[in-house]
Amino acid sequence: MNVAMIGGGFMGKAHAMAYAAMPMFFWPAPAIPVRKVVVDVTEAAADDARDRFGFEVSSSDWKSVIERDDVDVVDIVTPNDSHAEIAIAAAKAGKHIICEKPLARTGEEARPMLDAVREAGVIHMVAFNYRRTPAVALARKFIDEGRIGDIVNFRGTYLQDWSADPDSPLSWRFQKKVAGSGAIGDIGTHVLDFARYLAGEITGVHAVNRTLIPDRPVASGHLDKLGTGGGGAGGERGTVDVDDETITLLRFASGATGSLEASRNAYGRNNYLTFEVHGTKGSLVFNYERRDELQVMFADDPADARGFRTIYTGAAHPYGEGLWPIPALGIGYGETKIVECYDFFKAIVENTQPSPNFEDGYRISQIADAMIRSGENGSWVET
Amino acid sequence: MNVAMIGGGFMGKAHAMAYAAMPMFFWPAPAIPVRKVVVDVTEAAADDARDRFGFEVSSSDWKSVIERDDVDVVDIVTPNDSHAEIAIAAAKAGKHIICEKPLARTGEEARPMLDAVREAGVIHMVAFNYRRTPAVALARKFIDEGRIGDIVNFRGTYLQDWSADPDSPLSWRFQKKVAGSGAIGDIGTHVLDFARYLAGEITGVHAVNRTLIPDRPVASGHLDKLGTGGGGAGGERGTVDVDDETITLLRFASGATGSLEASRNAYGRNNYLTFEVHGTKGSLVFNYERRDELQVMFADDPADARGFRTIYTGAAHPYGEGLWPIPALGIGYGETKIVECYDFFKAIVENTQPSPNFEDGYRISQIADAMIRSGENGSWVET
Amino acid sequence: MNVAMIGGGFMGKAHAMAYAAMPMFFWPAPAIPVRKVVVDVTEAAADDARDRFGFEVSSSDWKSVIERDDVDVVDIVTPNDSHAEIAIAAAKAGKHIICEKPLARTGEEARPMLDAVREAGVIHMVAFNYRRTPAVALARKFIDEGRIGDIVNFRGTYLQDWSADPDSPLSWRFQKKVAGSGAIGDIGTHVLDFARYLAGEITGVHAVNRTLIPDRPVASGHLDKLGTGGGGAGGERGTVDVDDETITLLRFASGATGSLEASRNAYGRNNYLTFEVHGTKGSLVFNYERRDELQVMFADDPADARGFRTIYTGAAHPYGEGLWPIPALGIGYGETKIVECYDFFKAIVENTQPSPNFEDGYRISQIADAMIRSGENGSWVET
Amino acid sequence: MNVAMIGGGFMGKAHAMAYAAMPMFFWPAPAIPVRKVVVDVTEAAADDARDRFGFEVSSSDWKSVIERDDVDVVDIVTPNDSHAEIAIAAAKAGKHIICEKPLARTGEEARPMLDAVREAGVIHMVAFNYRRTPAVALARKFIDEGRIGDIVNFRGTYLQDWSADPDSPLSWRFQKKVAGSGAIGDIGTHVLDFARYLAGEITGVHAVNRTLIPDRPVASGHLDKLGTGGGGAGGERGTVDVDDETITLLRFASGATGSLEASRNAYGRNNYLTFEVHGTKGSLVFNYERRDELQVMFADDPADARGFRTIYTGAAHPYGEGLWPIPALGIGYGETKIVECYDFFKAIVENTQPSPNFEDGYRISQIADAMIRSGENGSWVET
Incomplete structure (x- = not known):
């Protein structure tokens, strides 16, 4: 099955690796992804991406690539402002689509994307990869089996510090x-995906959003440079018009409540994507920085042996034998993308919609919009 | 200096131990507390408390005890609904007062207590003991010295599970x-004390409060039984009319924002009193369940050696040589009360008001009231 | 029951606090310890200790104190070289004895102490307090109940860094x-106590012992100053003739094997007294620096929920309701001494020998001697 | 550069993924590895490996494959007993060789392998991948820069539990x-690699080795099934003639001492590959189960801010920008193999010997032999 990947940055690297490695991990594979075409903004960049990521051909013209007969899948790993145009075109061309998150800059922008894939009848997925972490999938399994009872409270955080400087x-x-929003869209949406995946639909939000650093040095060169070391101290600075941080109260359809905190300015946190879920029969705790571990507490354990269990996922996870034969050989960011790739191709072959798909992506964009509005209004906003 | 302790329950034990041990830890001591009179509801209970806690005499009549000439200090360790009456009487009798937290059931009730101690000119303290943990005092020192810069965000939690059943x-x-409120007053106020101690005054709150378990078995016998094992399954149940849980957004006078979560229904958490503080130059993390440790991250550390440091407090804490000569000999709940006792008697001898005192207790009660109102209204409430 | 405490240093503080607090924690108490006489090397020091630690009288003559009719218990908290003389005299005077660890500088020195208490028929205890930590007692309970099966391997460490400078x-x-040995006797013997308490008698050792810092500044003033800040850089230095560190292989009577590492020169470790025990049905892990927690793994847990449980001890521990009503209120060093005190007085009242007693102290001194000999010989030594 | 991979099991998967992903991570890559031929024991297995792992052709005849002109590199991922024969043949054919660890079943068997590659002048590497973990490389950097001073003590463990049943x-x-030895060769050699990498050459060992489970169900089918679920309870059992566990004392050429513990029967441990290194100026702690973190303590930190720092590796590691742009995106087992692959091809292109190479592999086999002999003799063995 032939893939056209639009975009050749850090996220392109993650996807390319997944295409190569997926059949090695899942065998027999539902399909063998063929890295057919890679697109970048210039021909030189595209050629470089082709050689680096092992694609057959390169192009700087995504529109013509999407029309190619020998392309089955379009993979969108570009900045957020181009997702909609590419996805809608790809849907019209009848291609299956995997799109990086957030689906779009706003719910309004995401809506026609959802309409387009529905109309075209293609398979669609949005790349909230973190729920593919085996420990997160195990959390969902415990919830589905009722082992922590009804969920009362969900607390999620996503804290990084690469923009604190x-x-x-x-x-x-x-x-x-370009981005639509700041921490809300970039990382907060991952927490929203966790929240919906584990605790169900969100019906209301109340947010406090802040821009902590109002201007930053204008970047030159590389378009997606994270972290320190941009322009010199004396250089030109431009205005930041998105949020650096949000703290949001959540209401769930189930009656549960919760909170979400997202910041890229939290010194000392690197990829601190966490949740703590309290149920009527137990609790779950996860921290992506220690992603091979799920903590679970069962309230009905005997009195002298109650406490959080630290479970190393692997053999126990929902994907058969485990990605590696010994749990703590351990997974990295790459494996979450490999599992995502597997689920996507499996869905194509089985002609079912994977999860999360554009519907989820659209809902998450709507909720993110509501968070922004709530922060502006200082009041609850229904989602 | 002679102490009359009103109340002989679990908290009385903690205070009695502090009176005995304080001079052993702090020598020369500012004063030697003499355990003079203990009061409990019946004479039998009072006699028992006298023998157990090493007091000279016992009584079941707190009013006459407060009038005794040989009493210098009144220590209030009763349930919340009697704090005001006792404290006001003690102030009028010219006694120095240490009162358990929360100061009163509401701000309205706390106000005349503050007025009374001011009018009487006595020394007054409210027993938010957790800020006496050396690791918390060290956090304050780092903040005061500017080592984590300006505070941007304060997140505090206090999670327990003894009432989840x-x-x-x-x-x-x-x-x-009796209690005024539930998790808000019982444990949430400890977080408010941390918040004000570390990040300054709170100016607004937005809360979601819930009662998760609407009725419970009517207790017989022991008046302050925590945890499981009350009445039988078939016994009489009474209505719970306080909150089990709050999640609250915070606004600080400094411009910082934050959140507070308090629950006594969080399975797996025991005394999970935590804070995470992000500043413009670093971060601080504390968890009372591992109370000998403070985590601090300094943003200006060299690039290859940046990360949270786990500091075992002890020699480094603000009280001279440390409570024990090797940091990780470790402190328990008792030591926080011993330090509190020291600070209280030191303040008496030096004729200064300790911190936190009734003014803090009153402010915290006001903020707790605002949290309750905000939960009812679904909107921000200024404090 | 009247106590004469010989020695007024850091350890005297811990014992004095235990005498005051024990009945507050355990009520009704088996006996009320009365702090009768405290002895220190000079009259001034003894007077100071009397006032600080709440004793009735003071003395600088331990011999006469031991003969007093109104003394029931002799508590030995002096440096190691005086334990034997005092204990033997106290036994002859018919007093019950609690002696700090190690019992003596060598097994040879400990033997007549054991003979003396046996002959006198008094109650005797050696103060290996760490096994009184509730989490350690819980570990023993799990082992006794067969919940981790037969013990295969015991690994214990005791690492500190106060002498690394x-x-x-x-x-x-x-x-x-004075001390008999270095890290072996001072802290290694605590690990030996854990090893024997949890895994049974030790039959052979093979040790590597080293003195890492051959000389140190001659101390002036305070006789038991731990840590940094002795003489100036240019001052007189004296020879260290004891070990700084040992790594020892252990053989147990049961067939289990194990290892022990003790060092006071392990930078970053404070009171890192740990064990890891592997059994045929599970494992146990403990670290005194996080002393409220016991980790246990049961091999027969279901495949998807296997992992170490972190149990907060407290209500679950073997001493009834727990020292504090909520597990993670947490204990410090003091509470281990309070439990020790309780067990000692309970044994006196019930006229049984507590554990560990002088027999254990003697055995541990023998094993420590064998560790020293093994280090000299480079071969296994039977114990 | 064309690769022939001999073996198509779990380790083949890891290597195949590394060949595909290495250029994606390191760009421009020193060379592009081409997955040319894969060999397995049967043609069907080899065909399957070819399709799964993306090789061009397959074969069941390793001898002819090694002679192919279009093969530059031979990758040996077979069980231990065939390493020597294949490696010696590959060297004679002038191929560069990467061989899984341990290099051979014994030092005696490894010696001619080392002679062969030296004679042939080819590039050779032994796949002790764990030292490629960025946190381990950072530990080495701190040691090389003198930031923890001279190493005094090295403690390493490798504990798993997949064979405890x-x-x-x-x-x-x-x-x-087939294997040569048990835990010693399988996992203990990884600790030996850490020990030599971080603390230098080992000159003496004293070991206790034990076989805890003397017989096991005869396996049918899959040749390298780890963990539970072999034959039925009533099936045939065969004798285990290798060690399940070792505890070994170590002496280093530098004068440092240390210990090594390896077990595949330590319930609750999954891939607990750890080290703790004490130096004269600080300490280092690593646990592969939390492989993105290195803990380091610097003794010269200010008194109020001393403690272990938990460093998330990534940008700070020795490989330029980091494998992923945010440290805690995190690496898994795969990335250690990708870095290994990079270092191997870089060495080929630069015509230098990588580290660890066959010389290291031979030394480690010698030391492993000495551990076995020491366990038999009960005495120190020089290595």
Whole structure:
């Protein structure tokens, strides 16, 4: 099955690796992804991406690539402002689509994307990869089996510190016209995906959003430079018009409540994507920085042996034998993308919609919009 | 200096131990507390408390005890609904007062207590003991010295699980007329004390409060039974009219924002009193369940050696040589009360008001009231 | 029951606190310890200890104190070289004895102490307090109940860093004639106590012992100054003639094997007293630096929920309701001494020998001697 | 550069993924590995490996494959007993060689392998991949820069539990004629690699080795089934003639001492490959189960901020920008193999010997032999 990957940055690397490695991990594989075409903004960049990521051909013209007969799948790993145009075109061309998150800059922008894939009848997926972490899938399994009872409370955080330095560059991630929002869309949406995956639909939000660093050095060169070391101290600075941080109260359809905190300015946190879920029969705790571990407490354990269990996922996870034969050989970011790739191709072959798909992506964009509105209004916003 | 302790329950034990041990830890001591009189509801209970806690005499009549000439200090360790009456009487009798937290059931009730001690000119303290943990005092020192810069965000939690079982007894802690509120007053106020101690005054709150278990077995016998094992399954149940859980957004006078979560129904958490503070130059993390440790991250550490440091407090803490000569000999709940006792008697001898005192207790009660109102209204409430 | 405490240093503080607090924690108490006489090397020091630790009278003459009719219990908290003389005299005077660890500098020195208490028929205890930690007692309970099966392997460590600095003072703890040995006797014996308590008798050792810092500044003033800040850099230095560190292989009577590592020069470790026990049905892990927690893994847990449980001890521990009503209120060093005190007085009242007693102390001194000999010979030594 | 991979099991998967992903991570890559031929024991197995792992052709005849002109590199991922024969043949054919660890079943068997590659002048590497973990490389960097001073003590462990169940199958890993030894060769050698990498050459060992489970169910089918679920309870059992566990004292050329513990029967441990290194100026702690973290303590930190720092590796590691752009995106087992692959091809292109190479592999086999002899003799063995 032939893939056209639009975009050749850090996320392209993760996807390319997944295409190569997926059949090695899942065998027999539902399909063998063939890295057919890679697209980048210039021909030189595209050629470089082709050689680096093992694609057959390269192009700087995504529109013509999407029309190719020998392309079955379009993979969108570009900045957020181009997702909609590419996805809608790909859907019209009848291609199956996997799109990086967030699906779009706003719910309004995401809506026609959802309409387009529905109309075209293609398979669609949005790449909230973290729920593919085996420990997260195990959390979902415990919930589904009723082993922690009804969920009462969900607390999720996503804390990083790569933008805490006021001199880190003004990449597209700090510009509303490209990114749509800041920490909310970039990382907060991953927490929203966890929240919906584990605790169900969200019906209301109340948010406090802040821009902590109002301007940053204008970036030159590489378009998606994270972290420190942008322009010099004396260089030009541009305005940041997105949020650096949000703290949001959540209401769930089930009656549960919760909170979400997302920040890229939390010194000392690197990829601190966590949840703590309290149920009527137990609790679950996860921290992606220690992603091979799920903590679970069962309230009905005997009195002298109650406490959180630290489970190393692997053999126990929902994907058969485990990605590696000994649990703590351990997975990295790459494996979450490999599992995502597997689930996507499996869905194509079985002609079912995977989860999360564009519907989820659209809902998450709507909720993110509501968070922004709530922060502006200082009041609850229904989602 | 002679102490009259009103109340002989679990908290009385903690205070009695502090009176005996304080001079052993702090020598020369500012004063030697003499355990003069202990008061409990019946004479038998009072006699028992006298023998157990090493007091000279016992009484079941707190009013006459407060009038005794040979009493210098009144220590209030009763349920919340009697704090005001006792404290006001003690102030009028010219006694120095240490009162357990929360100061009163509401801000309205706390106000005349503050007025009374001011008018009487006595020394007054409210027993938010957790800020006496050396690791917390060290956090404050780092903040005061500017080592984590300006505080941007404060997140505090206090999670326990002793009331998660629907069959745990309906003690006074679940009755509004005695306790004033539930998790908010009982444990949330400790987080408010941390928040104000570390990040300054709170100016606004937005809360979601819930009662998860609407009725509980009517307790018989022991008045402050925590945890499981109350009445039988078939016994009488009474209504819980206080909150089990709150999640609250915080606004600080400094411009910082934050959140507070308090629950006594969080399975697997025991005394999970935590904070995470992000500053413009670093971060601090504390968890009372591992109370000998403070985690601190300094943003200006060299790039290859940045990360949270886990500091075992002890020699490094603000009280000279440390409570024990090797940091990780480790402190328990008792030592926080011993330090509190020291600070209280030191303040008496030096004729200064300790911190936190009734002013703090009153402010915290006001903020707790605002949390309750906000939960009812679904909107921000200024404090 | 009247106590004469011989010695007024850091350990005297811990014992004095235990005498005051024991009945508060355990009520009704088996007996109320009365702090009758405290002895220190000078009258001034003894007077100071009397006031600080709440004793009735003071003395600088331990011999006459031991003969007093109104003394029931002799508590030996002096440096190691005086344990034997005092204990033998106290036994002859018919007093019950609690002696700090190690019982003596060598097994040879300990033997007549054991003979003396046996002959006198008094109650005797050696103060290996760490096994009184509730989490350690819970570990023993799990082993006794067969819940981790037969023990296969015991690994214990005791790591500190207060003597890692070559300029920390030459206290008595570095002098063979006072201390007998270094890390082996001071802290290694605590691990031996754990090993015997949890895994049974030790039959052979093979050790590597080293003195890492051959000389230290001669201390002036305080006789038991731990840590840094002794003499100046240019001052006189004296020879260290004891070990700084040992790594020892262990053989147990049961057929189990194990290892012991003790060092006071392990930078970053404070009171890192740990064990890891592997059995045929599970494992146990403990670290005193996080002393409220016991980790246990049961091999027969279901495949998807296997992992170490972190149990907060408290209500679950073997001493009834728990020392504090909520597990993670947490204990410190003091509470281990309070439990020790309880067990000692309970044994006196019930006229049984507590554990560990002088027999254990003697055995541990023998094993420590064997560790020293093994290090000298480079071969296994039977114990 | 064309690769012939001999073996198509779990380790083949890891290597195949590394060949595909290495250029994606390191760009420009020193060379692009081409997956040319894969060999397995039967043609069907080899065909399957070819399709799964993306090789061009397959074969069941390793001898002819090694002679192919279009093969530059031979990758040996077979059980231990065939390493020597294949490696010596590959060297004679002038191929560069990467061989899984341990290099051979014994030092005696490894010696001619080392001679052969030296004679042939080819590039050779032995696949002790764990030192490629960025946190381990950072530890080495800190040591090289003198930041923890001279190493005093090295403690390493490698604990797993997949063979703790007496009914786990008798795979080749429990048969001396195939594996050479048990836990010593399988996992203990990884600790030896850490020990030599971080603390230098080992000059003496004293070991206690034990076989805890003397017989196991004869395995049928899959040749390298780890963990539970072999034959039925009533099936045939065969003798285990290798060690399940070792505890070994170590002496280093530098004068440092240390210990090594390896077990595949330690319930609750999964891939607990750890080290703790004490130096004269600080300490290092690593646990592969949390492989993105290195803990380091610097003794010269200010007194109020001393403690272990938990460093998330990534940007700070020795390989330029980091494998992923945010440290805690995190690496898994795969990335250690990708870095290994990079270092191997870089060495080929630069015509230098990588580290660890066959010389290291031979030394480690010698030391492993000495551990076995020491366990038999009960005495120190020089290495």
